[in-house]
Amino acid sequence: ALQHATRRKLLHPGQQGGVPGRNAPDVVYCEEIEYEICRATRTSLGKFDNDATSCYDRLHCFLANISSLKYGQNRKVCIVQGRTLKEAKYHLKTQLGVSEGFFQHCEAYPIYGTGQGSGNSPVYWVFISSTLFDCHASRAHGARFCTPDKSLSVTLHMLGFVDDSSSRTNYFEKTQQPTSEEMLRLMSYDAQLWHDLLWSLSLIPILRCRRRGYVRTGG
Numbered sequence: 001a002l003q004h005a006t007r008r009k010l011l012h013p014g015q016q017g018g019v020p021g022r023n024a025p026d027v028v029y030c031e032e033i034e035y036e037i038c039r040a041t042r043t044s045l046g047k048f049d050n051d052a053t054s055c056y057d058r059l060h061c062f063l064a065n066i067s068s069l070k071y072g073q074n075r076k077v078c079i080v081q082g083r084t085l086k087e088a089k090y091h092l093k094t095q096l097g098v099s100e101g102f103f104q105h106c107e108a109y110p111i112y113g114t115g116q117g118s119g120n121s122p123v124y125w126v127f128i129s130s131t132l133f134d135c136h137a138s139r140a141h142g143a144r145f146c147t148p149d150k151s152l153s154v155t156l157h158m159l160g161f162v163d164d165s166s167s168r169t170n171y172f173e174k175t176q177q178p179t180s181e182e183m184l185r186l187m188s189y190d191a192q193l194w195h196d197l198l199w200s201l202s203l204i205p206i207l208r209c210r211r212r213g214y215v216r217t218g219g
Helices: 003-009 025-043 063-068 075-087 121-139 180-212
Strands: 045-053 143-146 153-156 158-161 164-169
Touching: 003 121, 025 143, 025 158, 045 180, 063 075, 063 121, 121 143, 121 158, 121 180, 164 180
Parallel strands: none
Antiparallel strands: 045 164, 143 153, 158 164
16 A cells, blocks of 8 residues: 555655655755755744654554555455454563463553554554645645745645654745744644644544543543
8 A cells, every 4th residue: 555655646745754765864854955045045944843652552543544545555454454453462471471361452441553563553654644744734834945036946844754743934935034923923833733633633532432431521
């Protein structure tokens, strides 16, 4: 599915992690070019860096499957993954041996994440984050750069390597550059938008459980 999405250029170009032909130095190089352009043109640039906590443990299976279907994954593969995570039994292994007891997904104590050690988690995050990048770009201010004659231009929103991502904002073509307060306002808006998108991934299963009565609310 990843190769299929890459060949057809379905993935957001800002996600560099886990995508064939892309790597971490590309993100660093792009940021260095941004800084150099701003230094040479004496223009302002706002940057916000984010590292999503426990990323793979919060990749909910049903969202991963929906995103996989969007990018060409076979439906039968999605069913196999869902059933595997639902029925898997997790034992503890120490120097004393493997524990007889285990924990397992259930409605009362659900396990939603695909797991930090899972080999397919990076691919699922590519699919999910690519969609999130698209959503962010539809509402965020972003940063635009262009040549002096304006014949070439590029607009950047989110750039990321796996779960490490950064957003940027500017008013490149304005003669009167924004104040620090204005830049902070633009940065805060774009950063809050990304926060809300990530937070929505965590809230969906909690709300589902709450409707079923598994999560107790109160003071």
